[in-house]
Amino acid sequence: MFSRKLFGAFAGVALAALSASGAMAQAKDKIKVGFIYVGPVGDHGWSYQHDQGRQAIVKALGDKVETTFVESVPEADSERAIEQLARTGHDLIFTTSFGFMEPTLKVARKYPNIKFEHATGFKRAPNVSTYAAKFHEGRYIIGQIAGKMTKSGVIGYVGAFPIPEVIAGINAFYLGAQSVNPDVKIKVVWANTWYDPAKEGDAAKALLDQGVDMLAQHTDSPAPIQAAEARGKFGFGQASDMERFAPKAQLTAIIDDWSDYYIARAKAVLDGTWKSEDTWGGLAEHMVVMSPYKNMPDDVKKMAEETEAAIRSGALNPFKCPIYGQDGKEIECKGNGALSDEQVLGMNFYVKGIEDKIPQ
């Protein structure tokens, strides 16, 4: 009796030790990486760029990884799809839309040994990292280009939804334009969609009808830039290089490039060094990439390249203080000489000079 009890206790300790070492980071020979996309992969746009990142992992790590993706997953019904990946032996799961935040956390609680990466969210857990890109850095550059090139003095912006990321993008764009053209005006139209060529095209045409000659967009389809092309005006590509849709109109495009980050995170799981963290990468981290500057005079191109280099080196922050709100009052500067990350991530005000109201 006694010896059995002792053996049982011993076995229990051994088991506990075993499971503890299992929970600890351990190098692996081969991993499976899963992706949840909110839209179809298609050939441009948000989900397409994430799939480019997935393919980059395969290219970089070869037979050490196996990747899977589930596309067009509705946000309200995503928990099951995420759990399906967790149950089918995936070691690392990327959920690539804000709306997957709560479902990702729920599944992560059930599978503590699987690593999760949630794009654009703000809630983390021991096995859930978050990551996002500083797209506003690119938007500052295109704002400067638009400010320099506009003849009518009015530039247009097609927004998706009035969430902080888009508001910060509009502000960065306008601050860039203002820095080279203090009297420039901006008109914003909300398409209330991330992807709807018809609505986005209508929004773009409405702006062009109002005399806008530079068109920026924070929606995913090429419809706005195509509308600019058709009228002989200029625009900027979004998420993917849209040159083939608007070869004469595209001045540059802000490309989402997740490749380096995805490869690094997959490697970290392979090496057993993965940790839960929050990554916010920009031009310097190669998460935001500008496509070649085209269709513009050399001096504008030179300015854009210099600005890009300055932001990359850290010499320039699009939200350097002082920043003024629409009412002309200075916004409290909570960062180091610039607005803090929290202020940018939660931005819900327009800067001085934008004569518009954020829809509430």
Add this chain to the structure above:
Amino acid sequence: MRFELTPRTTVSPVARALAPVAAFIVSFLIAGFVIWLMGRSPIAAFDVYVLQPLSDPWSLQELLVKATPLALIAIGLSYCFRASLWNIGAEGQYVMGAILGSWLALKTHGTEAGFWVLPLMLVLGIVGGALYGLVPAFLKTRFGVNEILTSLMLVYVAQLTLDYLVRGPWRDPKGFNFPQSVTFDPSATLPPILESGRVHYGVFFAVIAVLVTAVILGRTLFGYRLKLTGDAPRAARFAGFNSRATTMAVFAISGGLAGLAGISEVSGQIGQLQPSISPGYGFTAITVAFLGRLNPLGILVAALVVALTFIGGESAQILLRLPLDLTQAFQGILLLCVLAADALVSYRIRLVTRGGGK
């Protein structure tokens, strides 16, 4: 030369019962052929699509989770469709039910409110959906407005109302301005039946709705009135049945059940309001209602089958890397085959050669 459908004089009850089975086999053969053309194994696909989900406790649970709102909404729609009233707006009634029910959850958030919150939320969900369903019914009975158009357009009104609320007054003040409400308190959460499971009590609502509907349609005057109003509206009027009252009643029932589905999903699955609270349940339920031939038990089975195609489709993407488009095409093939099989039970195809018609 053309084909003609002529009604059969006698319809075999055996054929009618076997029609859905035949439809399933045919649709699997068609899908299998497509998969074979893609250079994949149809057998492996069938295994992943159908056999594995049906033999695994986790998938079975997910099947119930997915089928619950579909069955609830489709049962409600069957009242309308039986009376030949085309309520296309269940998605909007679902959203409005969720909004009204969630109002209470948000009002009582952070207070010591007790056990009464959840039941009252469910009631409000039903009321919200029913009132919203009554709008197209009222417009139809009062002004003769086509209910297909009004009910469909009201979907967008409901979705945009939800959008406004979660971006504006109901936005979580601590949520970095992201468009979502606070997460509901436990007193406002529809609990799972099994701890750590995902199946919530909404599944009972669906089963109760099926049973009650079976009794109402089969055993009551109201059920008979519905059928008569749909099949022979003039006869129904001569019989003294008030078609206005029937219209209002079926839209209220349909909307109420959709609203119950909405509040159940929000309080049982999602746990907060967000801009999107339905992956199109209200529209998929139309397919479910017809797949189930507007019969309560049939709808229950159809809801499970449609849920299976969603879950199997996800497995196929993960395990076989089959594209999502194939799943969606398969759902279409399935519906087409079921409707075709039903038509062929009641009609025979006649080949009419030139000059042979008239």
